[in-house]
Each structure stands twice: as C-alpha cells, then as structure tokens.
Amino acid sequence: MPRGTTYEHAVRKLILDQSKRAHVGHVGSSMAIADIVTLLYDRLLKGQDPDDTDRDRVVLSKGHAALALYCALALNGHISSSELDTYCADDSLLGVHPEPELKGVDFGTGSLGQGLSIGAGAALAARIQGSRRRVFVVNSDAECNEGAIWEAVMFAAQHKLSNLVSIVDMNAQQAFGYTRDVIDMEPMADKWRAFGWDVHDVDGHDVDVMEDVVRSLDFESGPPHVLLARTDFGGGVSYMRRQIKWHYLPMSDDDYATALSDIQIRQTERKPASGQGANGAVAASPGKRGRKAKT
Amino acid sequence: MRGTFVNTLCELANADDRIVLLTGDLGFTVLEPFRDAHPRRFYNVGVAEQNMVGLATGLAEAGLIPFCYSIGTFASLRPFEFIRNGPVMHHLPVRIVGLGAGFEYGTSGHTHFSLEDIAVMRSQPGLDIVAPADFEQARSALLETWNGANPIYYRLGKDDRNTMPGLEGRFALGRAQKVRDGDDLLIFTCGPVSLEVAAAAEELARDHIESSVVVVASVSPPPEADIAEALAAHRVALVVESHYVNGGLGSLVSETAAEHGLGTRVVRLGVRTGGRGRSGSAAHMYSRHGIDRAGVVRSARQLLTAARG
Numbered sequence: 001m002p003r004g005t006t007y008e009h010a011v012r013k014l015i016l017d018q019s020k021r022a023h024v025g026h027v028g029s030s031m032a033i034a035d036i037v038t039l040l041y042d043r044l045l046k047g048q049d050p051d052d053t054d055r056d057r058v059v060l061s062k063g064h065a066a067l068a069l070y071c072a073l074a075l076n077g078h079i080s081s082s083e084l085d086t087y088c089a090d091d092s093l094l095g096v097h098p099e100p101e102l103k104g105v106d107f108g109t110g111s112l113g114q115g116l117s118i119g120a121g122a123a124l125a126a127r128i129q130g131s132r133r134r135v136f137v138v139n140s141d142a143e144c145n146e147g148a149i150w151e152a153v154m155f156a157a158q159h160k161l162s163n164l165v166s167i168v169d170m171n172a173q174q175a176f177g178y179t180r181d182v183i184d185m186e187p188m189a190d191k192w193r194a195f196g197w198d199v200h201d202v203d204g205h206d207v208d209v210m211e212d213v214v215r216s217l218d219f220e221s222g223p224p225h226v227l228l229a230r231t232d233f234g235g236g237v238s239y240m241r242r243q244i245k246w247h248y249l250p251m252s253d254d255d256y257a258t259a260l261s262d263i264q265i266r267q268t269e270r271k272p273a274s275g276q277g278a279n280g281a282v283a284a285s286p287g288k289r290g291r292k293a294k295t
Numbered sequence: 296m297r298g299t300f301v302n303t304l305c306e307l308a309n310a311d312d313r314i315v316l317l318t319g320d321l322g323f324t325v326l327e328p329f330r331d332a333h334p335r336r337f338y339n340v341g342v343a344e345q346n347m348v349g350l351a352t353g354l355a356e357a358g359l360i361p362f363c364y365s366i367g368t369f370a371s372l373r374p375f376e377f378i379r380n381g382p383v384m385h386h387l388p389v390r391i392v393g394l395g396a397g398f399e400y401g402t403s404g405h406t407h408f409s410l411e412d413i414a415v416m417r418s419q420p421g422l423d424i425v426a427p428a429d430f431e432q433a434r435s436a437l438l439e440t441w442n443g444a445n446p447i448y449y450r451l452g453k454d455d456r457n458t459m460p461g462l463e464g465r466f467a468l469g470r471a472q473k474v475r476d477g478d479d480l481l482i483f484t485c486g487p488v489s490l491e492v493a494a495a496a497e498e499l500a501r502d503h504i505e506s507s508v509v510v511v512a513s514v515s516p517p518p519e520a521d522i523a524e525a526l527a528a529h530r531v532a533l534v535v536e537s538h539y540v541n542g543g544l545g546s547l548v549s550e551t552a553a554e555h556g557l558g559t560r561v562v563r564l565g566v567r568t569g570g571r572g573r574s575g576s577a578a579h580m581y582s583r584h585g586i587d588r589a590g591v592v593r594s595a596r597q598l599l600t601a602a603r604g
Contacts, residue, residue: 053358100385107356111380117349118381124350125357128315128336135353148377151346159338 007042007075008035008207009267012235014071014084016263020256022088026096028246030068031235032171033138035205039167040136041072043211047133048076050103056133057106057122061115062140062169063097069105070094078104113146115139116166120156123164123224134219137166142174145183150195156224157196164224165214166197169204171233175247192226204229205236236266296487297325297394298455299430303437304362305329308336314441315354319344319365321394326364348374351389352381360388360441366400367393367409367450375415382446383419389446396426396452396486397537397566398580405570408580409450414542416448417515423468424514426450426544428489429457431464432472432512439466452487459489459510468513471521477505480595481529481559483522485511485544487577488537488586495591504599511544522551526559531602533562533595535586537577540565560602564594 001010011034019027040058041048047055060069067087074084079094079102086092093102097110106122109115119137126133143149156164170188172179179185193199200213210227217225233247234240237259251259305328308314315336316329330337340347344365351361363370370393371378382389393412394400400407416424423445427433433451440447458464461474471483475496484492489510496506509525511518526532526548534545545563552561566584574580581587585594 057353057356107352108380108384111376114345114349114377114380117346117377118353118356120346121350121353121355121361122357123353124338125354125359128354128359129357148345148349151341151343152349155340155343155346155350158341
C-alpha cells in the first residue's frame with residue numbers, strides 16, 4: 001500500500017480494480033461496506049490467523065459483497081495479490097459470493113438471511129467453550145426482509161449473546177428498488193431495540209466512530225449488539241449513489257476512471273465525496289485521528 | 296426408537312462434551328433426560344427450524360457436535376437450504392434428527408408426514424442418511440456414526456419396543472443388512488415400516504413363497520455393492536418404504552439396478568398420492584397406501600404371478 005494511503009482507500013481501490021478487470025457487478029454493494037470491512041480487518045479482529053481456533057469470527061451475511069472481503073484478506077496477507085486477480089475467473093475460489101474453502105473465510109454465504117443464525121451459533125459456541133472470542137456478522141438492510149433474520153435476532157436476545165455484533169449495511173437500496181419502496185424496514189432501530197438488542201445508529205463510513213462504538217460494547221454480559229451503519233451505495237463513487245443499476249452493472253472504462261477519481265478526491269481531502277448519505281446520514285468524515293492503515 | 300436414541304445420546308454426551316442438543320420446541324417427555332443431565336448443552340431454540348440449523352452450523356465450525364431435533368418434515372424441509380448451505384457446503388458434523396418416519400404422526404395429518412425427507416436429503420452429496428428399522432438398530436447406528444465427519448440426517452420412528460426379526464441391531468455405514476434369505480422374491484425396506492415387511496415375509500413363507508429381506512438403514516452413503524449383489528440373485532424385487540416412491544429407497548434400488556445393468560424387475564411400494572385431507576393411525580395410513588403387511592403380501596403375489604406369466 002503506498003505511503004499515506006488509508007486502509008479504507010486501499011480497499012476501495014482494489015474493489016474498483018478487480019470489478020473492472022473481472023467485468024462483473026455488485027461493485028456498489030462492495031464499495032458500500034469498504035469502511036465496515038476496514039473496521040473489522042484493520043481495527044478490530046483478534047487472531048486473524050485462520051488456523052487460530054480462538055480467533056474472532058466474521059460472517060459476511062450479505063455475501064454478494066465478498067469482493068470487499070477478498071480485498072481485506074489480500075491487504076492483510078491472507079491471500080496473495082495474484083490469487084486476488086483470479087476473482088471471478090474460471091476455477092477460482094474467489095467467486096462473487098464467499099466460499100468456505102477459501103482460507104480466511106470463516107463461513108460461506110450467498111443466500112441472504114442465513115448468516116446471522118450462523119453467527120449466533122458461533123457466538124453460542126464461544127460461550128459453551130468458555131472463550132472470549134467475538135462474532136461479527138455483516139448484514140444488510142434489505143437482507144432483513146428475510147424472516148430467518150428475525151429468528152436469529154430473537155434467539156440471540158433470549159440467550160444474551162453479548163459476544164455477537166451485527167453490523168447492518170443500511171445502504172437503502174436493494175436489487176430491484178429502494179428499500180423504502182420495496183419493504184420499508186424503518187424504523188430499523190426501534191425494531192432491533194424492541195427485540196432486545198443493544199442498538200447503535202452510526203455513520204457507516206466513519207471508521208473511527210464505529211471503532212469507538214464497538215470498543216465501548218460490553219462483550220461479557222447483556223444483550224447482543226447491532227450497528228445500523230448508514231452507508232452510501234457505491235461507497236463514495238459519485239455516479240453510483242442512489243442508483244439501483246449499480247447493484248449489478250459492470251463499469252465501462254469511463255465509469256472506472258471517474259470512480260478512481262472520486263475515491264482519490266475522497267482520500268486526498270479526507271472528507272466525503274458527496275454531502276449526505278442515502279439515508280440522510282453524513283458520509284465518511286475525515287479520520288479523526290489521522291490514523292493510517294497498518295502496513 | 297426416539298427414546299433409545301435420546302438415552303444413547305445422553306450416554307455419549309456424558310463422555311464427550313462436544314455434543315450439544317438443539318430442539319425446535321419438540322421432544323416433550325422425550326428430551327428431558329438430556330436436558331436434565333446436560334443443561335448447558337441443551338437449547339430449546341423455539342419454533343424456528345431454520346435458525347436451529349444455522350446455529351448448529353456455527354456451533355459445529357467451532358468443533359462442537361450439534362444435534363437438531365424436530366419432526367421429520369420440519370427438520371428436513373423447512374430448513375433445507377440452511378442444511379445445504381450450512382453443514383453440507385461447509386462439510387461440518389451437524390446432525391439433523393427427524394422424527395416420524397413417514398406416517399407415524401398419522402392423526403396429525405399431511406403437514407406432519409415425512410414423505411419426501413429421504414428424497415431431498417439424498418440430493419445432497421456428503422450428507423449421510425440413516426434410517427433405522429428399529430430401536431436396536433437406531434442405537435447401534437448412533438454409536439457408529441455420531442462422531443463422523445459428514446453431516447447426518449437421522450430418520451427416526453417412535454417405537455421403542457418392537458424389533459425387526461433377524462436384524463439384531465446390526466448397522467454399518469455404507470452396508471445393508473440381510474435379515475431373511477429366500478429365493479423367490481427380494482424385498483428391500485427401511486425405517487419402522489420394515490416390521491410390516493417382516494410380517495409379510497412370514498405370511499408369504501406360510502404359502503411357501505420364500506423372500507430375501509434386506510434392510511437399508513444407511514441410505515447415504517448407499518450400500519451399492521450390497522444392493523447390486525442382492526439384485527443379481529433375484530428376478531424380481533419389491534421396495535417397501537413409508538415415503539413417496541420418487542426419490543426414496545425405491546429410487547436408490549432402481550438406480551442401482553439400472554447403473555449395474557441388472558435385469559431384475561424392481562417394483563416400488565410407497566406413497567404415490569398426495570395428501571387428500573384424510574388421516575388416521577400409522578397402521579391405517581400404511582394400509583391405505585398398500586405398504587402394510589397385507590399390502591406387501593398382495594403386491595408380492597401379483598409381482599410373482601406376473602413374473603411367471
């Protein structure tokens with residue numbers, strides 16, 4: 001990673017590069033969680049060695065954003081850059097959705113609504129085994145259309161799985177419409193709170209704020225935690241913002257150039273590429289601590 | 296069978312703290328021994344079978360051996376995609392325990408009949424299917440398989456008293472058990488309906504029709520060599536199962552006959568019609584679908600008559 005490059009910028013750059021090279025979609029969804037992936041893989045996860053059985057676990061329940069995960073795994077050295085370059089190639093382990101066969105992927109996903117149950121099981125396992133490891137599940141707002149999500153929500157609250165954190169990517173879009181027009185999940189915070197969760201409504205592009213929130217959580221007792229991470233679809237790429245088509249479309253050469261320019265401006269200015277997030281939340285703010293990614 | 300299974304599971308859990316039992320709010324008067332002996336490894340997850348299998352996936356990845364208990368339809372069909380994308384895709388030792396094997400929840404009606412659980416489970420590579428004929432075989436099957444690497448679907452009945460003559464609790468993964476020898480007819484069966492087959496074979500023997508009876512409790516991995524060997528020694532074979540004829544044991548036997556190029560005629564005795572509202576005891580449902588003792592005898596005679604003609 002070039003000197004002065006933040007981890008979140010490096011993730012964005014790799015997502016764009018790989019999406020362009022592979023000529024596949026889901027770029028907007030992956031870009032939306034660039035900062036959430038940074039939060040986990042650069043700031044929070046303990047014991048990232050896949051062979052460490054006591055490592056924190058991650059479930060990318062919105063599996064269609066696996067490219068963001070692969071980029072983090074590459075930045076952290078779990079997969080090589082040449083392996084990352086096989087994204088969506090024939091016979092690659094790096095498909096659009098994550099496979100458990102790939103080292104560094106704790107759980108494979110792709111069918112929405114299944115990951116929170118798996119994460120709750122992983123959290124319960126830690127409790128049964130007397131481990132302090134934690135489980136982070138990345139969900140999405142539209143994924144919460146799935147009824148099975150709420151089965152897991154109820155179980156985790158009933159059993160006070162305080163070592164379980166769901167980070168919901170609230171990008172306000174889904175495959176064929178805006179969430180408010182398809183199934184309006186708001187008021188989301190009230191829903192999770194009513195089910196007994198510890199709820200934090202946060203800017204999903206402010207890694208520092210999200211890190212502060214997570215570090216303040218009680219992982220030893222009390223309810224499970226959810227961060228409703230308000231994000232901007234496209235994660236700072238100007239023309240993807242609030243555009244449903246970027247759920248699926250690949251980028252043209254011009255699209256790619258504009259996207260690179262957008263994230264470079266974001267990196268240089270260390271301030272949002274656009275003012276308000278899709279949900280009215282403020283998009284990424286400058287890193288308060290000027291923190292640089294680990295190298 | 297379920298009582299024996301749970302008691303055996305308690306024994307195993309006494310010796311191995313990896314075993315965790317989840318139930319989808321079923322098992323009243325059955326699971327209490329486990330709950331009382333191992334309260335920290337017993338979870339009633341509520342009426343939420345999808346979540347139950349998702350939880351089990353997370354538990355198994357951490358090295359635990361979770362058993363998920365429910366009625367067969369609810370254990371297999373409701374969470375099927377969770378089974379596919381969880382324990383099967385991750386190759387984790389989750390155990391799905393489905394009760395009711397066909398018509399055992401007879402008066403409860405169609406929603407409670409496990410009539411396609413074998414078919415859907417058989418579609419999954421690397422998922423073992425264990426369908427014991429009686430409680431003795433259920434015990435030995437659990438003792439042999441509980442610690443295996445593959446995910447497993449156990450298809451259990453309720454009967455903890457009656458046994459399949461000649462079986463004596465034998466079980467081996469990937470093998471079938473011949474419980475009776477005869478030259479005139481070959482009958483394959485599995486699950487609690489096996490006892491109807493045993494009674495039918497007795498009745499046929501009184502008329503000097505001698506049957507070989509083969510129990511296939513290890514549906515997956517299939518005892519392909521045993522099935523082929525038995526088929527090769529007979530001109531006609533019946534398959535009797537408390538299950539739809541499509542995708543179950545009858546399909547397995549037919550596929551084996553075809554793939555081995557065997558000329559044995561295979562006739563599947565199972566359920567061929569969907570639910571039409573009428574229910575009743577398991578015995579009544581067996582009779583209604585021709586898989587009770589009398590129905591098996593009737594079909595056997597017809598098959599042999601046709602074969603002679």
